[in-house]
Amino acid sequence: MNHHLERYKNISVLGAAGKMGSGILLLNVLHSAKLMHHPDYVGQTFVVNAIDQSFEQLDKLNHYIKDQVTRWAEKNIIWLRKAYNNRPHLIDNKDIIDTFVFEALSLIKPSINIEPTYRSTLIFEAIIENEDVKTKLFKQINDNNPNKPFFLSNTSSIPISVLNDKAELNGNIIGCHFYNPPAVQKLIEVIETENGNPDLTKLVYGFANHMQKVLVPSNDLAGFIGNGFLMRDILYAEKQYNNLKPDMGHNKTILSINTISHELLIRPMGIFQLIDYVGIEVCTYIMKVMNHYLEDELISPLLNKLLSLGIKGGQNPDGTQKDGFFQYSEGDIVGIYDLESKSYISTGDLMEEVKHFLAVKTEAYSWKQLSQSKRAAKHLDNFFSELIKENSIGAKMACNYMRAMKDLGIQLQADGVCSSTEHVNTVMKNGFFHLYGPVNNYI
Amino acid sequence: MQRRIFLVAGYNTIALGTGRKEFHPKKERPGIEYYMQEAGRATLKKIGGAGNVDESVVGNFMASRFNNQAHLGAFIPSIDKKLQYKPAMRVEGACASGGLAMISGIKSILAGTADVVLAIGVEVQNTVKAMYGADHLALAGYYKNRKNGHAYFFPGEFSDRAGSYSKTYGDDYARKGMATWYANCIQNARLCETAQEHHNDSEHLFDTGMEAPNAELFVDNLNYADCSKVSDGASSIAIVSEKGLKRVGLPLSEAVELVGFSQVEENIMEPPIDECELSTTKNAVSKVLEMAQITKDELATVETHDCFTIAGVLATEAIGFAAKGKGAQFVADGHTSREGSIPFNTTGGLIGWGHPTGATGVHQAVTIWEQLTHQAGRAQISIPEHKPYGLTVNMGGNDKTVVCMVLKKTTG
Structure with a gap:
């Protein structure tokens, strides 16, 4: 059993209905949907909490994710046919694509409350670029979550060490700066803190590799590269x-x-x-x-x-x-x-x-x-x-x-x-x- | 044959799909009825109107899936009011549906139940994305094999043939033959205004054909250039008896004579007997040449079913122009080009002209008719006096249904 992969079983995306958050949510949905076909995880439950401020925004998100997951499935039908080879009743490409889309969308648990994040092991953050708002939220989640979650911040300008210190995350945070739109753009800037958790770094590189992203390490200076x-x-x-x-x-x-x-x-x-x-x-x-x-x-x-x-x-x-x-x-x-x-x-x-x-x-x-x-x-x-x-x-x-x-x-x-x-x-x-x-x- | 049979008044719509400047995947396009009407009306106009037609037949493979429309025979009266309450039917044999439409019309003439038959082939496939179209086209194979087949089922089937051929005779050897086939097809298509690849002005055709297949994105042994594209289109032609020819008022010089036909089936539930050979095509060609009482050396041109370049290469062997395993060399040496010893697919074939699946068998007949009556325009090849014949080879599925015709240039 891969210890890093275990963390993907319960993810939260903060700001999931936003421009960047929706893309990050999509990447996680695809990542988890693929992971469900990993021999170690077949039949297990995966959760991707989509957290944002209103159900109206989250409703719109559903359409976007469905459209994008369908496109992904269509493009990756060769891989999908292999993944679903053990399901004899799924024969046509359409059967397989529809099933994958249904299973992927089923992973998403939309919420306007913060409580679902208390059970997550990974927290992707794509909210307003405000140090106080981010750190307050991180601290609240960290204080209420017994799993010592890893935080992956999409900040494009705030030093990660500032967020780490202020939210008292003890190095369990990393900068994971996606480019718009995250599902299409290959690039992720990764910003480690000085005393960051090496397991978190390893996890990010594994995620990027799995999603065929190009990672570039940046030092923790505001604005990054x-x-x-x-x-x-x-x-x-x-x-x-x-x-x-x-x-x-x-x-x-x-x-x-x-x-x-x-x-x-x-x-x-x-x-x-x-x-x-x-x-x-x-x-x-x-x-x-x-x-x-x-x-x-x-x-x-x-x-x-x-x-x-x-x-x-x-x-x-x-x-x-x-x-x-x-x-x-x-x-x-x-x-x-x-x-x-x-x-x-x-x-x-x-x-x-x-x-x-x-x-x-x-x-x-x-x-x-x-x-x-x-x-x-x-x-x-x-x-x-x-x-x-x-x-x-x-x-x-x-x-x-x-x-x-x-x-x-x-x-x-x-x-x-x-x-x-x-x-x-x-x-x-x-x-x-x-x-x-x-x-x-x-x- | 107990009656003489002629083909007259051929017509092709454009083959619409990627590559044509008019094509835009997100813009609305004509439906299947439009294609049937355009092609049918063009032929009717040349033969003095629908009043001269005794019956009609339309070849179509998969409108029921691509267009959510079955019962195409009943669309025939929409072509012309004078076809109302006359016999019409749709026939199906996968990509040989057009060939079967021809066979059906021929048999009506032979039976004496008709003197003028309007034969149409039609398919409109750009209604769905390629991966869903692959599901529809896969029904030309045995459905129980679909689960373990490739996502792109038929490219997968012919990729296996290309793989076997490459393994047996050499990878580079096979690839050069396939790349030359592709380049020939596009060059021919440039000369035909209705061809899907008519606008292809690439200067690197052979290089494109030589590109290595990418199994992660597509299939193991074929690149995209090895495959005919997804096409919308229709073709039509009139099949007539001597009496019918007089009725439609066309001179003999505008007709070709059908001197042989064959239609054979191989068991769809069984895999190919030999991946490196088109056994059913070989059988059908042998029968048609025997019926026509000619040898391959009397053929001026061939329209063969190159749904994939490897099928073109294998056809040269099945017809007998090249010995087994020598087809790739035969093609690479230029024998099948328009200047070669036996020009194949002179308006581009399935690779270059396009492959509206159910229309292809009729399109092939139209192309040979054009060439033998000198109506091929810029695509016209020389028809030597001692070679007055053209051959069509229309294949359904993975060499499971094959229809062949030998057509002869008329004199007088």
Whole structure:
């Protein structure tokens, strides 16, 4: 009997109906549903408590989980047929998929009360990014739970050691920072505390391995690698914005920098679109939380200004993009928020002017094309070696941007956030879908 | 044969599915009745209208599962009001359903109960995701074998054949034959506007065909390029007697003559006699050539049932173009390409044109009719004077039902 696996028999996910929590719940449901077919556990009872604040939210969660588990089952039908080989009456793929979905959904026990967590051995947490709220909840569970549960926090910015000390968890907590959406994103940042329980570390690595996730160890410094990089990337973009804005004005400056970081750095989206995707409010909140623990201060007057105007970005519950720096139609940028008129104006003509201003001659493949290409590395090499030779404003700004990102990656290592710049590269490639890491030889 | 039989007025809808630019899995698509009507009406238009038709037959495998619709014979009057209260029926023999529709029409002509038969084959399969479609298609095998079969049942069955062939004759040897088969099919499909792979402009066809199978994602011995795709489509053609030909008012030059047919069955409850041989196909081909009183060397072209590339390779052996175990070499050497000694599947076959399962047998007849009457457009091949024949091989299940026809170019 595997001691670590025993802990999966009763799990709680706090904040299960939230954006991150629902994904973490899904991963646990799939993990436990698969575990039920492990020879040591056939016929045993597994529980996954889905804890959140209202039944309305939990009801919606049911649909999401059913849809996602079904998709997983369809994709993994070859494995499932083997797993259900001992059930003679399950013959068609559909029989097997339906049974798996039913069994997986049966694991979930929704609740708006905290008491079910008192019997859990693993507590996954994905609630509000607030030190006091998290530690109060952890302590309450720990004090009432005789099983000495392990806590896995999805915090993206609060040091784990702070949560450990304040909730008196005696090292039974680890940072397990999933990326959105957790079920799809391969990356998990793992943050161990100095005197953390080694069994917990082992358990997390086993979980990640079983769920085919890529783990990157990060040191326990606020923001860790992912947000440590992103927040400073945002501030670099803002610095360029401040330099360019007096000549170009707000709209063209935003579009120029967004275009450079999108098309010339060949990222899935430009930096300001990424801020919209994450949410302007979320970004400023993360900076605020990080500032609480860090010596250097991360402040974005630009984001704060937009927030003061009620421009927040982020996503609608159905996953569609809310307007932020940009206005969107079916995911595409169609407008930009004009600070003077305080309304969105079309980007059509502006983009023409921006392209003319940047005047880049080297032709680039799009991120989408290269993300599907087996020859991406060669194309990137060719593109950047040409871009670096160009004298256009766009090429020079892009190369400067890349240099700054490389410095940023190196600085994260120097600051002790990670032990290797390769970890930074892994996070940016897997968590942000960059085609190459910031610490590279292109520049 | 006691009566002369001709085929005229063939028609194919497009084979719709992944690869066609019109296809979007989340957008609404035409239903099965649309395909039957499009194909049927096109043939009727060429033969002077439905008033000339004595009876109709539709070949379909699995509408009852893919479309929740049985009783397709009763859809025939929806094609044209003049088909109301005339005989029509649906026949089924898995992927050989279209071939059986042809056989059914042929027998009506031979029996003298009809002089003009409208034969349609139809299948609409993109209604479900692939893993559920696999359940439906698996019914072409013995259901008691389903439990222990692969999730993708028929790819699994033919993967076993490819595995045996590779093990016996060499992995790389077999793979090169299969990859060449795939490349030929796509190149041919590019020349046919209705083909599912018509828009495939890959420059790396052979490399794609050579990709190693991934058993974790699919089956042990086939890659995705080895498999025909999921298709929606219909084909139709008129089967007529001499009297019927006069009635529809078409010249002999627009007809091909049926000079031989065979239809054989092997016991579905038993495994293949030899995984490296299409025994039933071999038997059916032998019978059809004997009936037509020709040798394989008089064939100008063949439409064979390449539901998987290995089935194409094995068909070259079953027909006798290559000795046992030499089919992969025969294909790799280019003999089956459109410029080769015996062009196979000149509009792409099942791999390239598409495989709307119940329509395939009729589609094959339409393709040979097009080639022998010089109506194949850009896909037209040369038909030598001394080789006026074309052969169809339509297979149901894992070589369990096979229908063959030999068609002859008409003179005069």
